[in-house]
Amino acid sequence: MLLAEPLERAIEELSKLPSIGKKTAQRLAIHLLKNDQTDVDSLIKAIVELKTKIHFCVDCFNLAVDDKCAICLSQKRDKTIICIVEEASDVIAIEKTNEYNGLYHVLGGVLNPLANVTADSLHIAELVKRVDSGEVTELIFALNPDSEGDTTSLYLIKIFKEYPLKLTRIARGLPIGGDLEFADIATIGRAFIGRITV
Amino acid sequence: MVLKQVELSNFRLHRSTSLSFSDKLNLIIGGNGQGKTSILEAIYYLCTTKNLNLASEKDVVTFGEQFFEVAGSFSDISNNKTRIFFDNILNKKNFFLDDKQVFRSADIYGKFPIVILIQSDHAITLGAPSERRRFVDSVLSQASHSYLEILLEYNKTLRQRASLLSLLKETNDKNLYSQLDAWTETLIENGSEIIKQRVNFVNEFNVYMDQTYDKVIDKLEVPRIVYNTLCDMDEENTKQKFNDAIASAREEEKRKCTNLVGPHRDDFIFHINELELKRFGSQGQHKTFQVVLRFAQFFYIKDKLGKTPIFLMDDVFGELDFFRAEKISEYLSEVGQTFITTTDFTRMEELNLIKENRIIKVEHGKTSYA
Ligand SMILES: [Zn+2]
Numbered sequence: 275m276l277l278a279e280p281l282e283r284a285i286e287e288l289s290k291l292p293s294i295g296k297k298t299a300q301r302l303a304i305h306l307l308k309n310d311q312t313d314v315d316s317l318i319k320a321i322v323e324l325k326t327k328i329h330f331c332v333d334c335f336n337l338a339v340d341d342k343c344a345i346c347l348s349q350k351r352d353k354t355i356i357c358i359v360e361e362a363s364d365v366i367a368i369e370k371t372n373e374y375n376g377l378y379h380v381l382g383g384v385l386n387p388l389a390n391v392t393a394d395s396l397h398i399a400e401l402v403k404r405v406d407s408g409e410v411t412e413l414i415f416a417l418n419p420d421s422e423g424d425t426t427s428l429y430l431i432k433i434f435k436e437y438p439l440k441l442t443r444i445a446r447g448l449p450i451g452g453d454l455e456f457a458d459i460a461t462i463g464r465a466f467i468g469r470i471t472v
Numbered sequence: 473m474v475l476k477q478v479e480l481s482n483f484r485l486h487r488s489t490s491l492s493f494s495d496k497l498n499l500i501i502g503g504n505g506q507g508k509t510s511i512l513e514a515i516y517y518l519c520t521t522k523n524l525n526l527a528s529e530k531d532v533v534t535f536g537e538q539f540f541e542v543a544g545s546f547s548d549i550s551n552n553k554t555r556i557f558f559d560n561i562l563n564k565k566n567f568f569l570d571d572k573q574v575f576r577s578a579d580i581y582g583k584f585p586i587v588i589l590i591q592s593d594h595a596i597t598l599g600a601p602s603e604r605r606r607f608v609d610s611v612l613s614q615a616s617h618s619y620l621e622i623l624l625e626y627n628k629t630l631r632q633r634a635s636l637l638s639l640l641k642e643t644n645d646k647n648l649y650s651q652l653d654a655w656t657e658t659l660i661e662n663g664s665e666i667i668k669q670r671v672n673f674v675n676e677f678n679v680y681m682d683q684t685y686d687k688v689i690d691k692l693e694v695p696r697i698v699y700n701t702l703c704d705m706d707e708e709n710t711k712q713k714f715n716d717a718i719a720s721a722r723e724e725e726k727r728k729c730t731n732l733v734g735p736h737r738d739d740f741i742f743h744i745n746e747l748e749l750k751r752f753g754s755q756g757q758h759k760t761f762q763v764v765l766r767f768a769q770f771f772y773i774k775d776k777l778g779k780t781p782i783f784l785m786d787d788v789f790g791e792l793d794f795f796r797a798e799k800i801s802e803y804l805s806e807v808g809q810t811f812i813t814t815t816d817f818t819r820m821e822e823l824n825l826i827k828e829n830r831i832i833k834v835e836h837g838k839t840s841y842a
Contacts, residue, residue, distance in 0.1 A: 385632075385651060385654070385655075386632065387632050387633075387635035387636040387639055387651075387655075388631055388632055388635045392636075392639070392648065392651060393647065393651055394647070420625060420628075421625045421626075421628050421629040421632065421658050421662070422628075422632070424658050424661070425629075425632070425651075425654045425655050425657070425658045426654075428654040428657050428658065429650065429651055429654035432650060432653070432654065433650075
């Protein structure tokens with residue numbers, strides 16, 4: 275069966291989204307077609323603003339509306355502790371636990387030579403600069419407990435072991451192979467409280 | 473644990489086959505190329521999500537069809553249904569446990585333990601070290617989920633590290649050395665754990681080998697497996713020795729862009745009466761050893777998991793002349809649910825068939841009960 279071209283294009287675009295199959299994309303497209311114009315307009319606006327108004331924080335590479343993210347800007351956060359994570363989604367997962375009150379540093383990935391990711395491709399130089407500037411006394415490693423996450427932690431530990439810093443990593447309460455992003459809030463919370471010195 | 477029934481759709485010659493099984497012995501009889509082994513292949517899929525002979529899924533789909541599907545139900549303390557669906561167009565395999573999709577094969581492996589005695593087993597005693605590692609890994613992975621997880625991480629680390637070695641050779645970027653050190657540390661960490669678990673495994677498994685030999689063989693033969701790894705089994709110094717060995721292989725590793733040190737190069741040396749099987753064993757001794765490895769695997773996994781594996785024998789019954797048939801048959805009654813394929817009708821009476829047993833005839837993908 276041949277669909278009207280705009281509909282076909284909408285289905286095509288929607289099905290590019292993660293965990294959206296052809297069938298779901300079709301259902302969504304039809305739903306949008308039936309929807310009020312105002313609802314569709316506000317969805318379009320939200321998507322456009324998502325792309326134009328959200329940036330990466332210049333300090334920690336978390337998501338931000340301004341130059342700096344809400345966490346870096348907050349007066350209530352403890353600026354002497356930095357928690358190192360892989361992606362901005364990990365920040366969201368940790369924030370939900372309410373167990374952590376320091377700052378973050380989003381690496382933008384982990385070492386992965388198979389995918390051509392070496393230290394140069396991650397925000398490591400920026401992290402060194404932040405630590406060099408003085409205030410920091412503790413680094414917490416909260417990378418996923420797999421080969422890539424562990425190796426990235428080991429690499430960073432080598433860099434920072436000469437610094438007068440406390441280096442810790444979150445406890446391994448997390449399921450092996452289970453990403454931080456998907457672990458439940460209570461588990462991440464416990465992992466933070468039980469963090470150990472490396 | 474027993475497999476109650478299976479349904480095969482578009483699975484090689486089986487367009488639509490539905491079978492229910494005996495909790496004891498299931499004898500699958502048919503000529504060559506009629507679809508006997510496909511039934512075992514389907515059972516293996518249900519237990520492991522993997523192909524029995526490492527064949528491609530595309531080859532399993534009946535010619536001209538768009539998918540294959542196998543569904544089965546297991547009965548244990550609880551009842552479980554598993555189903556595998558392969559989409560030939562998307563080239564995608566989906567696995568379901570009780571109608572919920574499972575995304576990692578590792579989460580299934582060991583849940584429905586299975587042991588299979590197959591003709592290609594000759595490679596375990598006669599072939600390259602990789603064949604013996606594969607045997608040991610398959611036993612340990614079913615018996616210990618933590619071993620399987622570490623093995624997967626270790627293999628990934630090997631690929632990552634080899635890739636970095638290539639990058640190092642290509643670019644000669646000095647900054648990559650400290651990253652290589654970090655990968656080496658992860659390799660040693662995971663690799664040492666694998667060595668430790670293999671040491672324990674060989675110690676325990678030798679006891680199972682001994683007991684099994686005593687039962688199947690009249691002659692006084694003593695089997696022994698010796699683990700050959702990169703260093704002595706002293707747990708304290710494994711990491712140190714691993715580290716030293718990697719340090720001295722560094723230049724060669726860089727030149728060849730490959731991992732030269734670690735448990736991925738281990739071997740397991742089989743002995744009969746202190747003589748190395750591979751060098752001094754007769755054909756009969758090899759065959760015996762292969763069979764005993766599988767029976768020992770069965771009882772090892774059974775004890776470790778507290779769950780009785782399904783036992784499959786593919787077309788090997790005819791070869792077992794040197795065993796007294798009643799011994800094998802005695803053994804099989806101890807084993808639990810068994811599936812045996814054979815073309816050989818003549819030796820059936822030696823199996824002491826009882827009425828709980830089931831005989832399935834297979835002819836060009838069509839099955840019937842005898
Ligand atoms: Zn920030």
